[in-house]
Amino acid sequence: MTQAKVNIQELILKCAEEKGREGVKLDRGIDHFLHVIPQFKNLIGKILIIFLVYVNLFENSGKEAFLKRYYDFWLHTREEVTVEIGDTGIKEKVIIRGLDTYGYLEVRSKQTGKVFSVHDNGNTFDMMKGLIRPKNR
Structure with a gap:
């Protein structure tokens, strides 16, 4: 079972996946956090609106316009x-x-000048340390 906890304005949600079933439940008594739920809904709504703006940009103007905005x-x-x-x-x-x-991620070697891609499968990205390394297995 994989679990993640997200703290959103004092409201702690538990996201879990077990045996192919996914679910979200409140980790604390809901009575103490009812005032936060409308704010959470507004946040999700704003995120979805921004997401749709970028989907429309990609669909209507193409990949290059989307990537220019992304970069x-x-x-x-x-x-x-x-x-x-x-x-x-x-x-x-x-x-x-x-x-x-x-x-x-596309990178160019400083030593050889070779351009190659760094895939996320099996790599850990630590941009604060400027390091990309294989995950510990």
Whole structure:
């Protein structure tokens, strides 16, 4: 069973998935948090409206217009990070170029100039430390 707790303005929700069933339940007595539920609904509504704006941008103006807007808010372009290659422990300095065709992080090696993608399957991204490394198995 996987669980995650999210603290939203003092309201703690438990999200759980067990045997293919998903659910959300309040972790505390609901009587103490009824005043928060309308604010939570408003927050979700605002998030969905913004999401729909970007869906419409993509559908009506295409991928390039969407990516231009996306990159306006993106912090990582031209950022230098270290990529740990597989389980070898070898580290390589790279410059983040953006996203590849499939949405994965595209980087360029400072040493070789080679451009490659860093996939999320099996990697941990720690942008605060500037490190991308394989997940501990």
